[in-house]
Amino acid sequence: MASREICLGIEGTAHTFGVGIADSDAKVLANEQSMYVPKEGGIHPREAANHHSEIAGQVIGDAMRKAGLSRKDITVIAFSQGPGLGPCLRTAATAARTLAISLDIPIIGVNHCIAHLEIGRAVCECSDPVLLYVSGGNTQVISYANGRYRVFGETLDIGLGNMLDKFGRDMGIAFPAGPRIEALASKGKKLVNLPYSVKGMDVSFSGMLTAAQQMKEESMEDICYSLQETSFSMLTEVTERAMAHLAKSEVLLGGGVVRNRRLAEMVGSMCADRGAKCFVPPPSLCSDNGAMIAWTGLIMHRAGVRMRLEDTGVLQRFRTDDVDVTWI
Ligand code: ATP
Ligand code: FE2
Numbered sequence: 001m002a003s004r005e006i007c008l009g010i011e012g013t014a015h016t017f018g019v020g021i022a023d024s025d026a027k028v029l030a031n032e033q034s035m036y037v038p039k040e041g042g043i044h045p046r047e048a049a050n051h052h053s054e055i056a057g058q059v060i061g062d063a064m065r066k067a068g069l070s071r072k073d074i075t076v077i078a079f080s081q082g083p084g085l086g087p088c089l090r091t092a093a094t095a096a097r098t099l100a101i102s103l104d105i106p107i108i109g110v111n112h113c114i115a116h117l118e119i120g121r122a123v124c125e126c127s128d129p130v131l132l133y134v135s136g137g138n139t140q141v142i143s144y145a146n147g148r149y150r151v152f153g154e155t156l157d158i159g160l161g162n163m164l165d166k167f168g169r170d171m172g173i174a175f176p177a178g179p180r181i182e183a184l185a186s187k188g189k190k191l192v193n194l195p196y197s198v199k200g201m202d203v204s205f206s207g208m209l210t211a212a213q214q215m216k217e218e219s220m221e222d223i224c225y226s227l228q229e230t231s232f233s234m235l236t237e238v239t240e241r242a243m244a245h246l247a248k249s250e251v252l253l254g255g256g257v258v259r260n261r262r263l264a265e266m267v268g269s270m271c272a273d274r275g276a277k278c279f280v281p282p283p284s285l286c287s288d289n290g291a292m293i294a295w296t297g298l299i300m301h302r303a304g305v306r307m308r309l310e311d312t313g314v315l316q317r318f319r320t321d322d323v324d325v326t327w328i
Helices: 045-067 086-103 112-124 160-170 178-185 206-213 220-246 261-274 290-302
Strands: 006-011 016-023 028-035 076-082 107-111 130-134 139-145 148-154 250-254 277-279
Touching: 006 045, 006 086, 006 112, 006 290, 016 045, 016 290, 028 045, 028 290, 045 086, 076 086, 076 112, 076 290, 086 107, 107 112, 107 290, 112 130, 112 139, 112 148, 112 250, 112 290, 130 220, 139 220, 148 220, 160 178, 160 206, 160 220, 178 220, 178 261, 206 220, 220 261, 250 261, 261 277
Parallel strands: 006 076, 076 107, 130 250, 250 277
Antiparallel strands: 006 016, 016 028, 130 139, 139 148
16 A cells, blocks of 8 residues: 655745645645735835745744644655745745755655646546636646646736736735725726737736726726726636637636636636536635645655756746646
């Protein structure tokens, strides 16, 4: 019988320093985190990294206590190798290397976007989905084909979450602005005209951001409502087209923005119309989290992936389709 593997995963691509612990039954034993919130403006990478290094020891300790484990129970260490902000990635990688060396156990670098997909696939029990991954920094439509997760569509400029956060910042809404924009949007009634930018399978949001920032006459509720309706329709359109091209009948949502109920509702109704299924992981596993890194590291290790310390350098522009998916 294969022995039980337990992986501790460290997430640190951007504002969240997360530590998760998962076992080989896809059981999440712990998922602890601390988020860096800038005092004003956007994320400053160096400051976020300082936050991560200050709280790393504490979050690792919290996760171990939550899981009720001692250090010798951990059999693999995983960390978010990229894509993300250099200083944040390096801090998480350093914490992971330190643990792996001191415990004398293997270390695996994980692609952050793939981790969003793998944790969703495990907890929602879907098999071959199209992933709509929408976070602050990323907006991608991803699916498995011929040994790799391939990006079938993506943003040509900024991630949708960044767009919402930037709009929010201008309007005096604290970071992260998504939840407040969702609340305001629920009171909006009028659909105001905003650029609907779908180019083939790709989308772009900077034109919509500029147009919304320049609107003076409309109410905040109506602008937020229109931002959501327009951007979510764009994402629903490209997701549906990916499903049609690939003949796939499952959609999995991932990334912080899919905590938005209206987005899940729109993609869900598109799926219902096609006789397809839409899966939404619990909110704590949608946003950046350590559990998704732990679980992905664990399945990679089980599939025979091995990394030397020299292979664990961070990859700020780590592409989803750079990884050989040997575990499917
Ligand atoms: P990544 O590193 O993958 O780009 P991230 O650092 O942006 O991820 P996430 O936790 O995945 O982190 O996503 C955070 C984003 O999700 C923020 O932009 C935030 O405004 C947005 N968000 C959170 N809740 C909601 C919501 N209810 N509606 C819309 N957006 C939301
Ligand atoms: Fe993310």
